[in-house]
Amino acid sequence: MSTMKKRRTSNPASELLVAPEVAEAFTLPSSWYTRPDGLQAERKRVFGASWQLVAHAAALANPGDYATVNLVGEPLLLARGDDGVLRAFYNVCRHRAGPVALGSGCRRAFQCAYHGWTYGLDGHLRQAREIDGTRHFDPEAFALVPVAVAEWGPLVFVNLDPAAPPLDAAMAPIDQEMRAAGFDMARVAPRVRRDYEIQCNWKVYVDNYLEGYHIPFVHPGLFRELDYARYQVEPRGHYSKQFSPTRSAGTGASQSGYGRYDAGTEALYYWIWPNLMLNIYPDNVSTNVILPLGVDRTLTIFEWFFEPGADDAAVRDTVAFSDQIQQEDIVICEHVARGLHSASYDRGRFVAARESGVHHFHRLMAAALLGEGQPAGSDGMLSSENS
Ligand code: FES
Numbered sequence: 001m002s003t004m005k006k007r008r009t010s011n012p013a014s015e016l017l018v019a020p021e022v023a024e025a026f027t028l029p030s031s032w033y034t035r036p037d038g039l040q041a042e043r044k045r046v047f048g049a050s051w052q053l054v055a056h057a058a059a060l061a062n063p064g065d066y067a068t069v070n071l072v073g074e075p076l077l078l079a080r081g082d083d084g085v086l087r088a089f090y091n092v093c094r095h096r097a098g099p100v101a102l103g104s105g106c107r108r109a110f111q112c113a114y115h116g117w118t119y120g121l122d123g124h125l126r127q128a129r130e131i132d133g134t135r136h137f138d139p140e141a142f143a144l145v146p147v148a149v150a151e152w153g154p155l156v157f158v159n160l161d162p163a164a165p166p167l168d169a170a171m172a173p174i175d176q177e178m179r180a181a182g183f184d185m186a187r188v189a190p191r192v193r194r195d196y197e198i199q200c201n202w203k204v205y206v207d208n209y210l211e212g213y214h215i216p217f218v219h220p221g222l223f224r225e226l227d228y229a230r231y232q233v234e235p236r237g238h239y240s241k242q243f244s245p246t247r248s249a250g251t252g253a254s255q256s257g258y259g260r261y262d263a264g265t266e267a268l269y270y271w272i273w274p275n276l277m278l279n280i281y282p283d284n285v286s287t288n289v290i291l292p293l294g295v296d297r298t299l300t301i302f303e304w305f306f307e308p309g310a311d312d313a314a315v316r317d318t319v320a321f322s323d324q325i326q327q328e329d330i331v332i333c334e335h336v337a338r339g340l341h342s343a344s345y346d347r348g349r350f351v352a353a354r355e356s357g358v359h360h361f362h363r364l365m366a367a368a369l370l371g372e373g374q375p376a377g378s379d380g381m382l383s384s385e386n387s
Pocket residue numbers: 093094095096097098099112113114115116117
């Protein structure tokens with residue numbers, strides 16, 4: 001077995017790992033996609049420092065409603081209190097780290113599955129069994145540890161960063177644009193969910209979502225229905241927007257897929273840092289949540305939201321067309337994952353006219369893991385998990 005050293009490519013024109021201009025920049029080093037310990041830093045600085053979609057508001061509408069979720073390894077508990085306030089906590093008992101709640105449902109209080117300590121819906125410790133002989137025990141200091149939580153339309157988000165700016169601030173520009181285009185998240189309800197597990201790093205999947213450049217090659221069916229020449233990507237702040245008008249009937253568009261929409265109808269696609277996509281069509285909205293299961297394993301959760309009364313045929317058609325595109329994306333992403341492990345590949349260049357969204361994501365990744373000033377000489381190295 002040779003110990004061929006991975007070829008390294010650096011950008012002679014930039015001091016920074018990912019140069020500010022797409023036309024100058026190189027892609028992130030392949031080690032960012034392949035290092036087994038890469039997820040450690042991402043857990044903290046990417047997934048632990050951003051708003052994460054974790055639940056449906058409808059499942060947490062009434063006092064006592066609760067849900068447990070696993071957010072990239074963090075067990076969390078969401079619960080609506082008797083006061084009507086939705087709260088989130090680490091689902092970790094303050095005694096010896098047992099699970100405070102399992103599954104989902106509705107209850108008056110929580111009881112740890114390990115030794116039975118009980119907690120109120122607001123997280124306070126109600127009772128620690130047989131604790132009397134323990135000296136200086138202050139139950140108030142043993143409440144569940146809270147997590148920031150907020151709702152947007154039918155969706156519930158959490159943020160593990162206690163200093164996070166409010167969700168509204170992050171969603172406001174998107175919310176306004178959607179409303180201006182005639183969409184209202186408050187009107188739609190969840191209808192279908194599909195999970196897909198993909199053998200690639202989560203960033204491979206996000207990269208792929210962020211450009212339409214691959215559509216002619218990877219998605220011939222979609223290519224026939226979208227006006228590729230007018231496909232646009234607009235990176236902004238912590239999100240980016242892609243849009244593409246559908247083609248007119250008679251130019252190859254089918255009556256399934258997007259062909260049932262009027263020609264020129266705009267499909268709107270938002271990617272929201274770091275791992276959420278919102279796909280907006282005239283009669284439905286879908287969310288994609290992209291979660292790392294390991295450095296080379298990714299879970300993508302697709303959910304479709306329709307207005308009440310949407311007919312089954314439209315739902316089936318939408319899901320089937322999306323599934324076709326997803327299968328095509330899975331095949332190419334798994335090839336790319338193998339390519340990134342190759343000794344021959346380190347960094348690529350962006351096609352400036354088509355890949356500004358991928359560049360934007362790579363800039364945000366570098367800023368999150370290396371700091372805004374991405375130091376020179378940091379090529380290929382995630383900063384270690386100190387601090
Ligand atoms: S770990 Fe929860 S009661 Fe012991």
